[in-house]
Amino acid sequence: MTETVGFIGLGSMGLPMARRLLDAGYALRVYNRTPGKAVELLERGAREMKTPAETVEPGGIVITMLANDAALETVTLGEHGMAAVLGADGIHLSMSTVSPHLARRLAEAHRAHGSHYLAAPVLGRPTAAAAGKLFILLSGMAAAKHRVSPLLEAMGQGTHDLGEDPAQGHIAKLAANFMILASIETYAETLTFAEKNGIGRMEMMKLLTGTILNAPLFHLYGELLAKEEYTAPGFKLALGLKDIELILETGANSRMPLPAADLVHNRLLTALAKGRGKLDMTALALGVSEDAGLRRE
Amino acid sequence: MTETVGFIGLGSMGLPMARRLLDAGYALRVYNRTPGKAVELLERGAREMKTPAETVEPGGIVITMLANDAALETVTLGEHGMAAVLGADGIHLSMSTVSPHLARRLAEAHRAHGSHYLAAPVLGRPTAAAAGKLFILLSGMAAAKHRVSPLLEAMGQGTHDLGEDPAQGHIAKLAANFMILASIETYAETLTFAEKNGIGRMEMMKLLTGTILNAPLFHLYGELLAKEEYTAPGFKLALGLKDIELILETGANSRMPLPAADLVHNRLLTALAKGRGKLDMTALALGVSEDAGLRRE
Amino acid sequence: MTETVGFIGLGSMGLPMARRLLDAGYALRVYNRTPGKAVELLERGAREMKTPAETVEPGGIVITMLANDAALETVTLGEHGMAAVLGADGIHLSMSTVSPHLARRLAEAHRAHGSHYLAAPVLGRPTAAAAGKLFILLSGMAAAKHRVSPLLEAMGQGTHDLGEDPAQGHIAKLAANFMILASIETYAETLTFAEKNGIGRMEMMKLLTGTILNAPLFHLYGELLAKEEYTAPGFKLALGLKDIELILETGANSRMPLPAADLVHNRLLTALAKGRGKLDMTALALGVSEDAGLRRE
Amino acid sequence: MTETVGFIGLGSMGLPMARRLLDAGYALRVYNRTPGKAVELLERGAREMKTPAETVEPGGIVITMLANDAALETVTLGEHGMAAVLGADGIHLSMSTVSPHLARRLAEAHRAHGSHYLAAPVLGRPTAAAAGKLFILLSGMAAAKHRVSPLLEAMGQGTHDLGEDPAQGHIAKLAANFMILASIETYAETLTFAEKNGIGRMEMMKLLTGTILNAPLFHLYGELLAKEEYTAPGFKLALGLKDIELILETGANSRMPLPAADLVHNRLLTALAKGRGKLDMTALALGVSEDAGLRRE
Incomplete structure (x- = not known):
C-alpha cells in the first residue's frame, strides 16, 4: 500500500475519493486545474503538482476524475499532459463520465507508450464517495485491473467487470x-x-x-x-x-x-x-x- | 369471519384474491360475466350467482375487480346491477383500476342508497395476489374502512390510507x-x-x-x-x-x-x-x- | 332558392355562414342555445326558434355548426332534438368538427327516420366564412349532396367530395x-x-x-x-x-x-x-x- | 463576366450550380475530392484542379458546396486548403449547409488573410439548382455581397440579405x-x-x-x-x-x-x-x- 498514486481532478467527487485513498495509506500526488482545492489533502501528506505530467511516475498509476471529455483529453494528451510520462506499464484509471470514443482514443494513445487505460467510472453521489460506497464500472486489460483492485476497494463497495474493451465501462x-x-x-x-x-x-x-x-x-x-x-x-x-x-x-x-x-x-x-x-x-x-x-x- | 362477501370479477387478479378470502374463512357469493371461471372456488364452498344483484346482501360487502370503467359501471348501475340491492350500510369495495371520475359518480350513486364506496385498487401482479402480498391503496369513509380491514389483511401485505375522497385511491x-x-x-x-x-x-x-x-x-x-x-x-x-x-x-x-x-x-x-x-x-x-x-x- | 333552411349554432363560424345563406336568398329558421346571437339575422328576415326541433321542417334541410360532440348530439337526439322532426327525405348538413364515430351514430339514427346525414365540415377561419371562401369536406349519400350543393356554393369556394361514408368528411x-x-x-x-x-x-x-x-x-x-x-x-x-x-x-x-x-x-x-x-x-x-x-x- | 471563379464541391447540388455559372459565361476552376465528376464541365471549358489551393486565385472568388462541416473545414484550412492562397480581397462564397460556429471560425480565419467570408446557403433541390431557381440566404460584408451578386443571379431566383454576421445565412x-x-x-x-x-x-x-x-x-x-x-x-x-x-x-x-x-x-x-x-x-x-x-x- 505504499505505491504513490497520481490523482487529477479534485471536484465534488474527486476530493472525497482522494481522501479515501489517503485513509487507505496511499501517498498521493494531486493536480487540479484550479489550484487551492487540495488544501485539506496536503495537510494529510498529499503533494500538489503544477502539471498533469508531474503528477505521474513512469510505470505508475494515475487516476482522473474530471468534468468532461475536453478536460480529460487535455490532462492526458495536451501540453504538459501525462500520457508521455506514464510510459511502459503505467495505468490510467479513468473514472470520469466521458464518451466511449474518447476512451477508445486514449486507450490507443496510451498503448503506443506501453501504458494501459482502464475505464472505471462510478455510480454514486459525493456522500457515497466520502463513505467509500461507490459502485465502479470497470473495463480494460485484466492484469491492470488486478493491480488497481486495492485502490478500487478503498473507494467503492463493489466493482462490475465489463470485460476488456476500454469503452464498455463508460x-x-x-x-x-x-x-x-x-x-x-x-x-x-x-x-x-x-x-x-x-x-x-x-x-x-x-x-x-x-x-x-x-x-x-x-x-x-x-x-x-x-x-x-x-x-x-x-x-x-x-x-x-x-x-x-x-x-x-x-x-x-x-x-x-x-x-x-x-x-x-x-x-x-x-x-x-x-x-x-x-x-x-x-x-x-x-x-x-x-x-x-x-x-x- | 363468518360474514358473506360478494365478489364480482374473477379474472387473473380477482380469482387469486377470492381464493385468499376463502382461505381466511369468508363465505363468498361470486359473479363473473363469463361463467365457468369459478369452478375451483365452488368446490371450496363459494356460491356462483347469475347476476351482480344476486351477489350482494342488503347491508353487506361486495368486492369488484374488473377490467375497466364500463364493466364496473354495468355491474353497479346497469340492469341487474348491485347498487340498488346493496342498500343502507352496504359497502362497495372497489379494487379495479378505474377512472377517478367514475369513482366519484359511483360513490354518489351509492350514497343515495345509504351505502359506501371504498376505493381500494391494488399494486401487484397475479403471483402477489395469490400470495396475499398486494399493496392496497385505500380511500373513502373511515367507518367503512374499519369494517373491511380484515378482508384487506387477507389479500394484502399493506394498506395505504389516502383519506376520505373516494377518488384518491384510484x-x-x-x-x-x-x-x-x-x-x-x-x-x-x-x-x-x-x-x-x-x-x-x-x-x-x-x-x-x-x-x-x-x-x-x-x-x-x-x-x-x-x-x-x-x-x-x-x-x-x-x-x-x-x-x-x-x-x-x-x-x-x-x-x-x-x-x-x-x-x-x-x-x-x-x-x-x-x-x-x-x-x-x-x-x-x-x-x-x-x-x-x-x-x- | 326559396327553400327554408334550419340553422343551428350561431357562434363565430355559424353566424357569418348563416349570413351568407341570407345573402343568397334563403329563408332561415335559426337556433342558438344562448339566445340573442341572432339579432342581426332577424333584422334580415331570419326567424329565431326556441328549440332545435322547431328549427326543422319535415323533409327539410338543417345545418348544424356547433362546438363539440356533446352539443351536436343534444340538438340532434336530445330532448327537443331535431332528428325526430326531420323525418323522411330530410337532410342534416353537419358542418361542425366532430368525431367520426358520432357521425356514424347520427347517420344511423337519421336513417331510421328516412333522413340523410351529410358530413360537411369546413376549412377556414371566421373571415373566410364571412367571404364565402370556406372549403367544404363533404361525404354522404349522392342524392343528398346534389340537393345541398347551392347552399354549399353560397358558403364556400370549393367542395371536396369524400364519398358515401358519413364519417369521411370529418x-x-x-x-x-x-x-x-x-x-x-x-x-x-x-x-x-x-x-x-x-x-x-x-x-x-x-x-x-x-x-x-x-x-x-x-x-x-x-x-x-x-x-x-x-x-x-x-x-x-x-x-x-x-x-x-x-x-x-x-x-x-x-x-x-x-x-x-x-x-x-x-x-x-x-x-x-x-x-x-x-x-x-x-x-x-x-x-x-x-x-x-x-x-x- | 470574365472573372475566373473557383468552385469546390461537385455533388448533386454543386454540379448544376457550376453549370449555371458556365452558362452565364464564367470561367471556372473546379475541384472535387472524388475526381471524375467534372467531365461534362470540362467539355464546356472548366479546368479541373488537383487541390483546393490551386482552385483559387489571389483576390478571387471561390464557391464551396460541400456535404458537411468537416469537408468545408478541410478544403479551407486543411493541407492544400485554399484560405492561404485566397489572400487580400478574396471572397469565399460558402453555400453549403454548415454550422454557424464553423462559419464564424472560417470568417475569422479568412479575415486574418484580408479575405471575406460570405454565407450563402440555398433553398431548393437539384432540379431547382439546374433551373437557376434557388433561393439564396446571404450574410456577410456588404462590399463582398455586391461583388458576388451577378453570380448569385446566375444561380438563384432570389436572395435574402440577412445582414453582416457571417453566421446568419447559415x-x-x-x-x-x-x-x-x-x-x-x-x-x-x-x-x-x-x-x-x-x-x-x-x-x-x-x-x-x-x-x-x-x-x-x-x-x-x-x-x-x-x-x-x-x-x-x-x-x-x-x-x-x-x-x-x-x-x-x-x-x-x-x-x-x-x-x-x-x-x-x-x-x-x-x-x-x-x-x-x-x-x-x-x-x-x-x-x-x-x-x-x-x-x-
Whole structure:
C-alpha cells in the first residue's frame, strides 16, 4: 500500500475519493486545474503538482476524475499532459463520465507508450464517495485491473467487470446515468400528477418508495423531488446536460432513438435557459411543474 | 369471519384474491360475466350467482375487480346491477383500476342508497395476489374502512390510507401504474442502448438491479425485458393501453402534459397495430428494439 | 332558392355562414342555445326558434355548426332534438368538427327516420366564412349532396367530395386540423430558433413565406406568430384542445401513434393550465418561447 | 463576366450550380475530392484542379458546396486548403449547409488573410439548382455581397440579405431546413392518419395542397409521400441526419428545446438503423407507417 498514486481532478467527487485513498495509506500526488482545492489533502501528506505530467511516475498509476471529455483529453494528451510520462506499464484509471470514443482514443494513445487505460467510472453521489460506497464500472486489460483492485476497494463497495474493451465501462455508466435521469423525469411527472389531483408529493413519494420503488435511487431523489429542494447540488444541472448529451450522441452513433433521453435533454435546456444551471440536476422537475401551471419561482 | 362477501370479477387478479378470502374463512357469493371461471372456488364452498344483484346482501360487502370503467359501471348501475340491492350500510369495495371520475359518480350513486364506496385498487401482479402480498391503496369513509380491514389483511401485505375522497385511491393507483409503465419504457431504452453498444441486456440489467435499481419492480421487469420473454402475460398489453389512457385522460382533465406517458401510449398503440395485444405489457419494449433496427419477429 | 333552411349554432363560424345563406336568398329558421346571437339575422328576415326541433321542417334541410360532440348530439337526439322532426327525405348538413364515430351514430339514427346525414365540415377561419371562401369536406349519400350543393356554393369556394361514408368528411377535417396545429408548433419552434440565434421572428417568417411556405396557411399564422398577437382569437385555444383530443382519439382508435399531435396536445394543456384558454390557439407558441427561456408574460 | 471563379464541391447540388455559372459565361476552376465528376464541365471549358489551393486565385472568388462541416473545414484550412492562397480581397462564397460556429471560425480565419467570408446557403433541390431557381440566404460584408451578386443571379431566383454576421445565412438555412423536415414528419403523420381511417394518401394530399397547403414545399413532398416513392433521392436521408443534428446542436447551444426536431431525428436514426440511408430523406415517413402497423418492406 505504499505505491504513490497520481490523482487529477479534485471536484465534488474527486476530493472525497482522494481522501479515501489517503485513509487507505496511499501517498498521493494531486493536480487540479484550479489550484487551492487540495488544501485539506496536503495537510494529510498529499503533494500538489503544477502539471498533469508531474503528477505521474513512469510505470505508475494515475487516476482522473474530471468534468468532461475536453478536460480529460487535455490532462492526458495536451501540453504538459501525462500520457508521455506514464510510459511502459503505467495505468490510467479513468473514472470520469466521458464518451466511449474518447476512451477508445486514449486507450490507443496510451498503448503506443506501453501504458494501459482502464475505464472505471462510478455510480454514486459525493456522500457515497466520502463513505467509500461507490459502485465502479470497470473495463480494460485484466492484469491492470488486478493491480488497481486495492485502490478500487478503498473507494467503492463493489466493482462490475465489463470485460476488456476500454469503452464498455463508460457505456455502462452512460446507460446507468440515462436510467437515473429518465427516472427523475418520470418520477417528477408522477409526483406532479398526484399533486394536481389532490395527493401531496411527499405522500405519493412515500407510497411509492414503500412499495414498488423501494430502491436507494428512489429514496434519494424522491426526497429531493417531493420537497422540491434543489439548491444544494449533489450533481449540478449543467453536468446533467453534459451527460445526457453524451448519452444522446452515443445513442445516435449506434443508430438508435432515445425518446426518453430527449425529454430529459429538453427539460435541462429549458432549465438552463431559465438560469438554473447551478441547481441540482433534479431541478429539471421544475419544468414538469411549470408545464402543469404550478408556479415555482 | 363468518360474514358473506360478494365478489364480482374473477379474472387473473380477482380469482387469486377470492381464493385468499376463502382461505381466511369468508363465505363468498361470486359473479363473473363469463361463467365457468369459478369452478375451483365452488368446490371450496363459494356460491356462483347469475347476476351482480344476486351477489350482494342488503347491508353487506361486495368486492369488484374488473377490467375497466364500463364493466364496473354495468355491474353497479346497469340492469341487474348491485347498487340498488346493496342498500343502507352496504359497502362497495372497489379494487379495479378505474377512472377517478367514475369513482366519484359511483360513490354518489351509492350514497343515495345509504351505502359506501371504498376505493381500494391494488399494486401487484397475479403471483402477489395469490400470495396475499398486494399493496392496497385505500380511500373513502373511515367507518367503512374499519369494517373491511380484515378482508384487506387477507389479500394484502399493506394498506395505504389516502383519506376520505373516494377518488384518491384510484388516482394513487394511476400514478403508480404510470411510474411502472414509464419505467418499462426507460428501462427498455437503457437495455437496448447497452445492447447496441456491446453490453448484453442481461448483464446491464444485473448491473442496475445490483446497484441503483435494487427494487422489486426492477428485478421483476428486468428479468422479462432482458430475456425478452413476453408470451406469458402477467398483465396484458391491451390492459396497459387502458391504464395509460386513464392516466392521460386524468392528466388532461387536471390540465397537465405527461410526455413520458405519451411515449408509453405510442409504444402500446404500435404494439397493438402490430397485433401484440395478448403479449405481456412489457412487450412495449419491442418497439424500442425495432426502432433501433433490431429485428425481433 | 326559396327553400327554408334550419340553422343551428350561431357562434363565430355559424353566424357569418348563416349570413351568407341570407345573402343568397334563403329563408332561415335559426337556433342558438344562448339566445340573442341572432339579432342581426332577424333584422334580415331570419326567424329565431326556441328549440332545435322547431328549427326543422319535415323533409327539410338543417345545418348544424356547433362546438363539440356533446352539443351536436343534444340538438340532434336530445330532448327537443331535431332528428325526430326531420323525418323522411330530410337532410342534416353537419358542418361542425366532430368525431367520426358520432357521425356514424347520427347517420344511423337519421336513417331510421328516412333522413340523410351529410358530413360537411369546413376549412377556414371566421373571415373566410364571412367571404364565402370556406372549403367544404363533404361525404354522404349522392342524392343528398346534389340537393345541398347551392347552399354549399353560397358558403364556400370549393367542395371536396369524400364519398358515401358519413364519417369521411370529418376524418379529412381532423387530418387537416392536425396538419394546421402541428404546423403551428413547428413554425413556432422555427421562429423561436431564429430569434434565439439573432434573426427576428418577422424577418424569418417573411423569408419562409416568400420561399418554401408560400401558402395561405403560413401567411395567416406566420403573421400571428411573428407578432405574437394572440388576444383576438379567430379560433380559441380551448377549441384547439377539443380538436387535438378528437384527433388523438381517432388516431388511437385506428391504432396509430401521432407524436406530433402529442406535442400540440401538451402545449395546449400547458397553455390552459396557465389560464390562456381564451387566447387564439396560436398562443400555444408561448410555450415554445417560454421553454427557450424567453419571458412573455 | 470574365472573372475566373473557383468552385469546390461537385455533388448533386454543386454540379448544376457550376453549370449555371458556365452558362452565364464564367470561367471556372473546379475541384472535387472524388475526381471524375467534372467531365461534362470540362467539355464546356472548366479546368479541373488537383487541390483546393490551386482552385483559387489571389483576390478571387471561390464557391464551396460541400456535404458537411468537416469537408468545408478541410478544403479551407486543411493541407492544400485554399484560405492561404485566397489572400487580400478574396471572397469565399460558402453555400453549403454548415454550422454557424464553423462559419464564424472560417470568417475569422479568412479575415486574418484580408479575405471575406460570405454565407450563402440555398433553398431548393437539384432540379431547382439546374433551373437557376434557388433561393439564396446571404450574410456577410456588404462590399463582398455586391461583388458576388451577378453570380448569385446566375444561380438563384432570389436572395435574402440577412445582414453582416457571417453566421446568419447559415442559421436561416438551418431554420428553413428544420421547417421542411418537421413538415415532412407532420405531413407523413397526417397522410397515414387519413390512410388508417379510410382516405387514400393521394386523395388527402390533393385535398391539402388544393386548400391550406398550396405551397411548392407541400406539392413536392406531398407527391413523394403520397406515392411513397423514396428511391430517387433529391436529398439523401443520411444528409437529412446531418442537417437535423446541426439544427439540434445549434438549438442546444442557444439553450432551447426543439421537440419537433427530436421527432425527426429519431425517425432518421431508425431509418438508418434499418439500412435506409440511401433513400430520399422523405423516407423518414416509413417509420410513421410502420409504427401504425402498416408494412412497407
